[in-house]
Every structure is written in C-alpha cells, then in structure tokens.
Amino acid sequence: MKELIGKSISKLQELLASKQVKAKEVCDAHLNHIDRLDKEIFAFNTVTHGLARKQAELVDQQIAAGDKLGKLAGIPIALKDNICLQGYPTTCSSKILANFMPPYDATVTKRLFEQGAVCVGKTNMDEFAMGSSTENSAFKPTLNPWSLMGNGNKKLVPGGSSGGSTASVAAGFSTVALGSDTGGSIRQPASFCGVVGMKPTYGLVSRFGLVAFASSLDQIGPLGRTTEDVAITLSAIAGHDSHDSTSLPEPKVDFLSDLKKPIKGLRLGIISELLGEGIEAEIQEAIKKAIETYRSLGAKCDQVSMPNLKHALPVYYIIATAEASANLARYDGVRYGLRDKESKDVLSMYYKTRQAGFGAEVKRRIMLGTFALSTGYYDAYYKKAQQVRQLIKNEFDQAFQKFDLLICPTSPSVAFEFGAKTSDPLSMYLSDIATIPANLAGIPAVSLPCSFDKQGLPIGLQLMGPALSDAKLLQAAFAFESTTNFDNQPPPALLTKV
C-alpha cells in the first residue's frame, strides 16, 4: 500500500471514486506508516486508530451507496493537539492537560468530519503553542523528517509550534494537517519541513475549540504538500461560526475557482527589511531567485520598505504573553487537568499545580504577560504595544495600496539542530521575525517551499496579502509551485523506508 502514501487529495479521491481503492485501505496504509515510523519522528501525541477506521468505513459506505462525497472524503488528516476532538486527549503537549478529554469538538473538527475527513491522530507541539521548534513539548520533541537524510545524522527540529502536524505531512503520515499560527507556528515549520502552510485571515476560520494561546493572534490553518491540498482543506474549514464572535460575518470560502489561473500583472512587493541582515545568505539568494520566477510569470516586483516591522517582535511578545497570562489562568487544578492533591488549601493547590503542570517557556510567558498588564505598567507596555500594532497594520495597509501581495522569506534560517537555541529564548524568538507581522495585522500569509540549501534542507518563501485575499495568495503560491519543482518533495531518506 506504499503507493498510497504521499498522494495528493485529488489523486486519492480519484482512486476512491473510481473504486480502485477503498477508504479503509487508504486509512490502513497511513496508520501502518505511522505505526512503523512515528517511533522515530514522534509527530503524534495520540494516534486515533479506531476513529480513523470508523470514519474510513463510513466513507466506503457512502461510496458504495453512491452518495455525494465530502471535500475531504477518505483523506487522512491530523489535528494539532490544541484542537478539541471530543472523547480523545487534547493535551496541548502540556502535563497540565495530559489527561484532558474535551467534552466537545472544535468547529474545525466538526467541519472536517462533515466533509468526510479521516482523522489519524493528534499531533505534538510546543506546549500551549509557545515555541518555534516543538522542543517545548512536555512529552518529547518531534524530529524533522528531513533530518533522517544521511548528512551526518543531524537531529533537526521541525520548527514549531505546529511541528507535529508539519512533520506528519512531510513524513506522509497524513495527507494534510491542521495547525495553529499565533506568530508563525504553521508557516515556520512548513518552511523547515518543505511543505505548504497557511495562516488564513484572522476570523476566516473559527477558533471555537482551539485551546487559546493569544486570542487576538491565534488562527487555525492547513498544512499540506501542495497548494491545492491546502486550498481544499481551507475551503472545508473556513466560514462564519456563531460560536466565535471574532469570526467574520460572511467571508468568501471559495479558494479553488481561481487557484490555477495565471498571475500575470500581479504586483508583488519585496519587503526590503526582511531580505538583509539577520537572514541566512542562502535564504536571501533563494528568495531572490523566487522573485525572478515570479517576474517570469508576469508579476511586477518592486521593493517596499516597512520600517515599523522592526517593532513587531517586541509588540508581539507583549500582546501575546498578556493574552496568554489570562488564557492560561484556568489551568488551576479545580475542574480538570492536573491537580496537586497534597495541598491543604486552595492557594497552595494553585501554586503547586501550576508549578508542576507548566513548562519553563510557558511559565516565562505567563510571567511576562502578567507583568505587562500590572497596574503601573499597563500604559507603558500593553497599551503602547497595541498602539504600535496599529502602526504596523497601517504600514501594511499602505503597502497594499501599491502591491497585491508581499514577498519575503518565511524564516531567517533553515531547520536547526535540537538544542541549538533552547538556552537562548531571544534567538529562538527571532525565528519568527518574518512571520509575526501577519498575525499582528490579522492578514493571511502562506509559506511554500522555494529551494533547498547546500545541505539539501528546504527553504520556505512567504507571501502575505491584505485581509481576505486568501484566495489570491493561494493562486500566487500555486503559480510558483507549478513552474518549479519544490513541492511534494518527500524527505529523501524517508522514501526508502515507505
């Protein structure tokens, strides 16, 4: 069944529709693949064998009955472990939620299932989505599937925080996966693992059932090996949700009609500030080549300066941590999750539960956020950060008056080795320098593979567009992808193991 691994959604659905293969076989092939190889990768916190088989059988019944099939019928998907799946652990890769089973499904989970998706499991992540390497998982770090190649046996991180979902797609464990992106948590791992990852416009995809990190920045998005897979998955999950007050009223959810149309005349702005100091030279080169590719496709590319982007990182680390400090307060041992049972009074139960339940990075961010909101500091930190956030939004608005989309690298570096940045939080935070601005502005952004460095590691290209330009963004990504050959490249070492 190895020929079923790594196939695109449309290819699998073709095989299913023509009855050459059963959904159950697709499902089993992927589950076997996970069972054999995830011991090395650790993309999953939970593999949902039973659920996947049940869902696949249902699709087979629908096919047999000649029913209309959903957009994702029979397609193996993985959910980041901060997206609620009723009756299965949703841990956020944290000890504090290690045994937590949500009593409800997230809206995206429901929508995927309505479209016939087959859920193979819940994926590893940085604890509460706080991190850029998935090393902050309380359980075990996920290995970047590309590190299995024979280059001195370096163990590389998959990026983060959606490292498990991204590794799952790169390793062929699932056709697509959902991640969440608060400051680059879908796009940065996508660039590290050579897949396509998208953060949609804020409010396009419901956050109901996504365990909150920073509410005004969090957005669920798809990861896939091709732009088309990402577009199909996005069309399954996007759209208004009455359970989420920040969800947009009636957004367009057609990302496929224009996907394959040419992009001649597209005005592409090259962000000067993100193509110089602090970005690895090979990555700069790769982006410049990509720009040439776009020019050859008829795009008009020009430089744009966005000086306020340099404030994005500090602004982000105030707003995100402030919101997180409140969002994570509920993990107090009273109702669910970990509880220190030895404590004799409520205060010490709070202290001990949270002391034992949260990892170092989560604690650091809760403390940063609590400080930023404290009396006497609110104006200087939180309020000021919101003002600067508005400046950054304004700067994007101005840029989008001249350009349809903006282009820059996704990450300043390629995948790094385990432990390379864990002792220096600031250098870890800098991994997200190019991805954070889109979250602050609430705009859509996509990362797609655009080259490989000398070691053979994937490099990601990022496109950003104005709010609700998600379809255009995917169209531009598709245009690049179809003239180049960086997409759908499985990690070479993995190929031999399938």
Next chain:
Amino acid sequence: MKYETVIGLEVHAQLKTKSKIFCGCPTDFGGAPNDHVCPVCLGMPGVLPVLNKRVVEFAIKTGIALNCEIAHTTKFDRKNYFYPDLPKDYQISQYDQPICNTGHLTIKGRKIRIHRAHLEEDAGKLVHAGAAGLHGSDYSLVDYNRTGVPLLEIVSEPDIESPEEARQYLTELRNILRYIDVCDGNLEEGSFRCDANVSLRPEGQKELGTKVEIKNMNSFRAVQRALQYEIERQIIALDKGERIAQETRLWNEATGDTHPMRSKEEAHDYRYFPEPDLVPLVIDRNWVSEIEKTLPELPESRRRRYVDEQGLSADDALVLTESFELANFFDSTLKLGAPAKQISNFLLGPITAYLNEEKLELAQTKVTPENMRDLVGAVTSNVLSSTTAKQVLTELLQNGGSVKDIIDKKGLAQISDEAGLKDIVSKVLADNPSQVEEFRSGKTKVRQFFLGETMKATKGKANPQVINKLLDELLA
C-alpha cells in the same frame, strides 16, 4: 463635631434573561448542582463567549429607566483573579467603557445620580462541606449553575445622605427594575445584591472623607443597620482624632457589627485588559429608541399623577407604586372611571391584608378591575354596606365572578325599604323591653345595641341610615 454622611451604593442586579450572558445555559435559580452548565460557562479549554443580545437589551432598558446615557460603543474587559468559583480565573466585565453612563433616579423629590452601569458575568457558588463556612470545613465543592448569569452593576454617585435614604434608594431602584421587568429583585436568591461605600466629613467641608466599603448585607434592613453601625463607628473614631482606614469591611448580621476583611483578600491587581474574544459593541440608536418605546410609565411619574391628578396622599401613592402589579391594577380601574380614593382604600386596605394573609400575589386572585369599579359603585349607591362589601370582595378574590351575581346569589343587597325594616326594628324593641327602659331613662348609648340587633337580624344587610331614622321614630 458634627459630621455629614456620604453614601454611595453598588448594586448587582441579575438580569432575568432565559439564558446566560455568554452561552445558552438556563439562568433558573436552583436545580441540582452543576446542572445548568456547558463547556463555555465551565471555561473548558478552547471555548469562546458569545454575547446574549437580550442581556444588552435589558441593560439598555435599565439605562433608559435610570435616565442614563447609553454608550454608542461599549466593550468588554477581562478582570483577572484566581478563585475556584470563577472557571476561567478571569471575569468578563466592563472596565472603562460601560454600557450606561451618568443617570439618576428620584426619591422624595431628591435626585440621586447614577455614576454608571456595566455588564458582567456572575461567578459560581462554593459549598463548604462539614461546616457552615470555609472555617472548619473538610473540603469545598463548587456549583457552577450561577456562573455566567448576567449581572448589571449599577453604581450610584455618593449622593445618599443617610441610611434611611439608602434604603429608599434601593427600594426605588428595585422597584424600577421590576417595572421594566429586567430583574426580579429577589434578595434571598441573590438576584439583587448591594455593597455600600460610606464616609464622613465635618459639616461644611467640601472634600470627601476616607471611604469604607461594606459588603455582605442580605436585606435592605441589613444595609440600613450596617450603615448606621458604620457611621457611629466612624464618628467615635473621628472624635478621638483617629484616622479612618480605607478598607473593606464585612457586615455581620448576627453580631450587628462590621469587621475588616483580611487585607490579603482585597489585595488584588485585577490587570484589566480588553476581552479579545469579543468584538467592541456598537449600539444602534434606532434599537435604543425601539427599546425606549417598550418602557412602561415608571413609579416616580405615576406617583406624581396619583397625587396631582387623583388627589391621593403622597404616602398612599408611594405604597401603591411600590408594586408594579398593584399600580397597574389601580390604573386599569381608574381607566374604567372608578373613583381613585375608594379604589386606593380597597387596594391598600382589605386587598393588601388578604394578600399578606394568604401569601398571594394579586395576579393569583380572581378579582378584576371591572369588579372593583362595580364594587365601589355598589357601595356608593348604598346597595352594599361596608360589611357586605367586604364579603363580596372576599368572594371576588377567591372565586371571581360579577359583583351583581354575588350580591344576588348571596342576597347581600342592602335593605333600605322602610316598611320592611319597620317590622324588624319594632320586633327588636319589643324583644328588649329593659333596654328600651334604659334608653328612655337617658342612657342613649343603648341605641347602638338596637342598631346591632337589627343588623344581626338582617345579616348585616340593613341600611344603617334607615334603621336610625326608624329608631328615631319608634323611640320618640
């Protein structure tokens, strides 16, 4: 030294919407513990609040009734503190942009200004096992049924000058909330809760003294007593030259005094910040106008009308308007052309007595405004005496019907027929010769006895005026 008392009140009014403020759970009081909960009000990971439109409508309605400015744009904020009854460990409240600003209500002709009114979610309830309170209990349980029930916190300006005025303010505020049907004002069930701020200043001094907040008062009487106690405590302290500490004190109903809350309990930095899960709320002016149209006439306006147009006493008008039901019934009767004073006497006299006795609401009885018009009519036209009128009224309250039918069925029509009554009075005199003797010897008081006997003989139906006339004749 002479001091002036300055009081401000904070009222938490539970808005009586069917569902909670941010989820669809019912708001009913009672129910088995943790029966009225869902992932949203339990603060499960991943849930989001969705604002109940009805709650906003009720807040606007209250704002209009309290003469407030209704905000054009309002927003919600997170108030952060850890407590087991608060599932998210933050409360969604409103910090710097409340839905209602600067209003007032009027008591006894005095305007008490309202500073603001803002929306927030209620917390749950702790139940301490093995003891009456936390102290000495083995463990504590939490009931989240009340979590997420909508509250409107109504904050007055420090315009209240005495404990008695505080009680009047609370009575009037609760009354208004009941008139506009947004809060049932039940103190026992906690749907109307009050905290008080009180300070003293030397008479004539402009700046306010140090204020003390008092909590834990479960009745209007408790508010009045707690304030009285606190004022006396502060006077004694000030006279001794002591400084008043700015603090929160708890009222103890059993001991009748206040004592300071441990400072640890109030040392909060709530770290308010805008709730990112809710979008700012823009309030459509047309909506406000539509809500305004649904408001009934409020107690203050009715009181003025009853006194100025209907000639009632201020006290009667006050009592009548203290119940929305009674005032509405009264107004319906007036519309039928019945005389105000007599109706008011019936309502405040026998009807209120009956309701208190039977522990009933007016709506639970059968009497209608038409009945009251007819009843008063029958008294005025001498068909009923005050005694028989009461009998008819009791029948109306218990079983309903028409006044005429009851009079006929029970034969209660007053006997004013002179010829018929003459026989009865003659018989009474004939049966009691010794009393007649007494009367003739000058003990005119005995006349009352004859009157009573005649009434007895006619089962209270005889017209007393006619009896008196006949007695004059027959005893002459």
